[in-house]
Amino acid sequence: MEENVNSDEVFKQKLENLFDFEFNNEVAGVFDDMVSRSVPFYEEMQRMTSELAGRHAQQGTNVYDLGCSTGTTMLLMDKKIPNDIKFVGIDDSEEMIHKCREKLNNFKLNREIDLEVADLTQDIPVHNASVVVMVLVLQFIRPAHRLDIVRKICEGMTKNGVFILIEKILTEEKSFNRDFIDYYYDFKRRNNYSELEISQKREALENILIPYKTSENISMLRNAGFGEVEVFFRWYNFTGIIAKKL
Template structure:
């Protein structure tokens, strides 16, 4: 996948002003219609090296996807990853996108229709805290999703993924991290906010979004994510991307 290909998927999105100065106060962050309408701009301006991470996910998926199996994108949001994977993987691989936000899935349907892809892409609404049935999967992607699942339910979710994966299948995670070392944690967060400022977010927007996410996005330490994968049963676990408090992890069954 080229950067141009990802840009085509994103170019119709509106600019994110959800947490702007003139916007009304918000409670806990929610993937509602207002967020869905600007989500692609939001994530591209809020996640460092977002396009490169998508490209790497496509490369890794190609390494492990087998013909006549399934690829699940858990927390598929507006289908950016599924559409990036579409031209890369064998046509016999069935794509299934799962999300708990109907507004995000509606945006995903619109984007899929606009691309004119010939691959059937199934979209499912599911409460990830209640679990998910999967089968015949060679690849599972969870990009910036596990961090939104309450810690009490993360082990169960990972075991369901492991159960649904075929031997030599993989799960690809992108996660925001926290650090046990308070000095590094403070510095990494500071550099992350600098990144958001460079992308046009104001101090008010950064502050309001931080407050909205406080009880919703609960990051693990890198060691905790790796331990979760290993205790689930994954034989091989490796970090493939790292930028301050963001990382990509791949685990193979």
């Protein structure tokens, strides 16, 4: 999968009035570069997600990407899942859905795909789903809404359906949190983000991205109705979890 991407320069210049981070048209236009340079092993996490989705997708069901952004996850899942299984991509950003539709059209996938703009805190349009993925999405939803959202996702899934969740996390032991954050910022520096870009984005995300501990995410998944829960990826303060509805 290859596509020309625009370089992320959203926080490159000093901003006098720093805004809360949002997935607007500017971010949508550079999102693929932003996420690949900001999330460690992003391509590997996406590959693992597509493999797991391909293993668990069931004939006669739907596969959902909640917070689908520009459609990268669906493009990779398309290679692993039979063409007669419908994909549904949902995002609350019209700009992201526009970019997603544009990208998917460019690749001319041979399957039914629905793209919808929806606020997951208001509605969870998940029905007959054997696979639901949320890649770096739930962390942007206010904690008060998360359990209810995950419970409704579980209710909309088939028996033995799986929910694949990738999140930024807090450490279980506070003494290691600073270490992991420092290593994460080192990762960003290796990907040519300046100190100004790192600090401004951190401030913009401060009240927008609210991570849980891995144990808190696992408890939430079990309380929502999932019977089996397993961590399949971990890098310092990022993790991937798969949960099965029994």
